[in-house]
Amino acid sequence: MFHIPKTLKEKENLYRRLLLFAVGLFMLVLYFEKILWIVSIIVNICMPFIIGGAIAFIWNTIANNLINFYSLISHRSENKVIRFIANILSIMVFVLLLALFLFLIMPRVISSFQTLLSLMPQTIHNIYHWAYYASKPIPYVHQWLRTINADPGNISQVLESLFSWVISGSANDIIGNVYSVLTNTFSLLFSTLISIMFAVIVLFNKQTVVKEGFYLMRAYLSKKRYAKTVHILSLIRNTFTSYIGGTCTECIILATLVMFFASL
Numbered sequence: 001m002f003h004i005p006k007t008l009k010e011k012e013n014l015y016r017r018l019l020l021f022a023v024g025l026f027m028l029v030l031y032f033e034k035i036l037w038i039v040s041i042i043v044n045i046c047m048p049f050i051i052g053g054a055i056a057f058i059w060n061t062i063a064n065n066l067i068n069f070y071s072l073i074s075h076r077s078e079n080k081v082i083r084f085i086a087n088i089l090s091i092m093v094f095v096l097l098l099a100l101f102l103f104l105i106m107p108r109v110i111s112s113f114q115t116l117l118s119l120m121p122q123t124i125h126n127i128y129h130w131a132y133y134a135s136k137p138i139p140y141v142h143q144w145l146r147t148i149n150a151d152p153g154n155i156s157q158v159l160e161s162l163f164s165w166v167i168s169g170s171a172n173d174i175i176g177n178v179y180s181v182l183t184n185t186f187s188l189l190f191s192t193l194i195s196i197m198f199a200v201i202v203l204f205n206k207q208t209v210v211k212e213g214f215y216l217m218r219a220y221l222s223k224k225r226y227a228k229t230v231h232i233l234s235l236i237r238n239t240f241t242s243y244i245g246g247t248c249t250e251c252i253i254l255a256t257l258v259m260f261f262a263s264l
Contacts, residue, residue, distance in 0.1 A: 048191045052198030055094075059203050061244050062090035087203050 028035060063086040067078050070086070202209055217226050 048194040049198050051191075052195035053202060055195060055199035056202035056206075057240065058244060059087065059090040059094060059199065060206060061241050062093055063087050063203075064241075065245065066090065084204075090203075091200075 063083070066086045066089055067082060070082065071077065076082075214230075217229055221229060
């Protein structure tokens, strides 16, 4: 039986990999736009599930903190009933924080933005006068600034025209704009609904999802890569859990301080 030396096999594998890499690179360059279009479609399809997984991770973090707090007070271990109640409370806390942001913080942000827009013309006018007198040693810049009409009324008209152009999208077809807005709105609502449903399913079936995920990794990964993947996932979970917990604690402290000093 003919025996192929080990060195020739290694060279053959190397040449085969180089050939596959060259063919793949050639196809990528030749069909770059089509490949990018296909990738964008796949990303758009998977994005609601990615967002839903992220939301479920946040809910699970809140639920774990609630369970830890309950175990610390009652000295009882976790069970299915406690986990179910903690999941419901985590969703309620998330919705409450979201409603607090929309109905209390968002109007203040809009009011501040409107105040900023009303003061912007006068501020630009003051900056213009400062630049006008400061640029006297530079004749070219000073002469250019003299040609600019920086009155507050003119600046207000320019800003209004600019914002109107941005809001309208500089489009001429009103029906096309309405159709685009409706399509994007329904698409956003549908994606949001899918994300929330997927997040709820993952949250209430966390053990099953995690167990099936580990089974898949064991089936398709070697022991070394499986151990590395588990280590990386554990590191990601601990890092993001600490970040979310620290951020929530910081927000609660800042909100308490702001409410206390605002009431004085």
